Amino acid sequence: MKRRHFLGLMGAAGVSLTTAVTAKASSSADVAGMPNVGGVLFDASRCIGCRKCEAACNQVNDLPKPAKPFDDLTVLDATRRTDAKSYTVVNKYVPKPGENPVFRKIQCNHCMEPACASACFVKAFKKTETGAVVYDPSVCVGCRYCMVACPFNIPAYEYDKALSPRVMKCTLCYPRLLEGKLPGCVEACPKEALQFGKRRELLNIAWDRVTANPDKYVQHVYGEHEMGGTSWLSIAPKPSFAALGMDEGLGTTSAPELTSGALAAVPAVAGIWPVLLTGIYAISKRKDKIAEEEKKAAVEAAIAKASADAEAKLAEELTKAEVANKRRIEVEVKKALEAAAKDSEGGEDA
């Protein structure tokens, strides 16, 4: 698949086009990061597809029992995703026909800058120091923008509940972490394909393992930089992560950065638009006023001229005319005045 690396860069630019605001919402100098954040390292080359992690997850999270039991491995024949009844699923992939299958565990990747948290308009999601991205159903409106926003397609929804549907996703066993226990899946894994620890240390372990076996592993730690980095890290055997259904084109731009440009345009509009619009209004009003005044002045001038002409004519006539004609002349003058006024009005638009 083609890398759409430029997307991330472009997203940050946002709508700065019309507003000339700076693209980045804020400098990262204000962000301390989470140096001791927890995480999990998943090694796909060690996973044997036993589904023990799925079973453990189901049990510790009190999720409903599935139709087929967890030791039924035929489930692996179909590609699945997380849903409202399973926070984690294991899928089977056959990168090269005829060779051994490779398994991948899917669950929330617990982003360092979660798209769900950035997208949520009631702050229902939060990244914690343990590494877990946790969800608070007590404020959730159920708009499902988090599900739209998640680049990994992880959050699921209880579509069958009429009154109290929740977004459902892996919590990294946050309640267990607080008790000092391991996440259910990590504890259950018989092959040490899953390892819990500080993300910083896990990254070192991952890179050591990958570089020590360059023929075996893809030389990349998935989640180190994807979407700004994730607490859940994955390494995979060759040929690629894409062979395990993982999107290699996500880019490194985090979700908050993707929308920061558009968010920065909001106050700019509130600051500039009133000035601009009131200005346009004032200009159009002023133009009306000037047009009005000009019209008035033109009419007055025309009437003045017409009266002067008529008076001159009257004087001339009077010298010749007899008194008996006076009434007739006055009528004529009146007519001339009216005609002149009409002319000047009619000629205004020209």
Place this chain on the structure above:
Amino acid sequence: MFNTLQDLMLHNKSLTYVLMAVVLICFIGFWRFLTGREERNRRY
């Protein structure tokens, strides 16, 4: 200091939204101040 860019932006944007409302109200007040005498002159 904030742990994540998300937290920082939450803080910044929340304050900015409040200030946006204040700014809009101030615009109205200042426009009235700016044009307050126009009407009066016209009436004289």
Place this chain on the structure above:
Amino acid sequence: MSTENTKNGSLFTPFNIVAGIILAAGIVVTIMRFTMGLGAVTNLSDNNPWGIWIGFDLLCGVALAAGGYTTSAACYIFGFKRFHAAVRPAILTAFLGYALVVFALNYDVGRPWRLPYPIFYQQGTTSILFEVGLCVFIYLTVLFLEYLPAALEWKGGLDKYRGILVKLTMGLTILGVILSTLHQSSLGALYLIVPSKLHPLWYTPYLPVMFFMSSMFAGLSMVVFEGTLSHKYFHHKMDEDYNANYLDLQFAFAKGAAWIMAGYLAMKLLGLSMDNRWHYLFTGYGAWWLFEVVGFVMLPCYCYAVGYRDRNIGLVRLAAPWTVVGIMLNRFDVSLIAFNWQLSSAERYFPSLGEIIISLFVVTVGVLVFRWIVTRMPIFYAHPAYKDSSH
């Protein structure tokens, strides 16, 4: 609801029968939705959390209600005072449009009684959706206040309040334009967070700008289109002032729409170039993109332009619904057709019958309320008692 049937006095006109059937079906689906959940009536899934209740009811509804801010801005800010008579119908259409958007949202969100939460309880200010929600909420209030004088004139005896509202016209208009700019563009910005899910031909950093620009010509086109329809069905309600400026307005809006569409086309082209998306044009999605951009923006734009140049009102009235369909196509493309484009066809979304019924239900409610109001209140004509008022 009986006095509207001006033609033969019977309730059982074809229109009323169809509307009645849709309302009945809508009520059935409504009961199902709130007793059995979203899953029972929609085809929404974990991969496709947003269907036509967002793609049509929200995105198209808001875009097509843009006539309110475009018309009132043209009249009160840009000085097109002779279009004064068109402001009230446009404001009413916009107010009903937004009210229905909010009404439809109650079906889509999981716990609708919490819809005030993001504004009054816990603000997620980093979300583009927060911005949309806040602006739509305030703008709905603004539109209500702008519409209110008509209702007060109809009721009578409340001149004091009407006077206050009329004085606020300028401020409300400017606030309306600010809020519209913000949420129209933000509806596009909603999709900035999903570069991996939206097809590259539609995903561009210009999404907010494009949504805003297209809302402007969507609004102008809706005013022309709705004016044509209203003229046909509510002609007896219109006064001289409305009728005298009616053709002028349609031509002026055709000119404006054509010009803004030219800018929109330019942005579409420049967006391709900025992100080097040319090669996608030669794929299936590319053909669809060209279908949308050439067939439903470029051609109606040309149609508007020729109609305006030749003073051919027929072409203008053809271009208006054509543009409206184009806007709907664009919103569907962004929210549904080009969204999740990398998923297999089995994982893609297609609306269920229940979703379609509710969308029709919402539109029908809108048309009926519109009819109810314009046959009673001074919308298409100035109230005799307030004829010389500036509002």
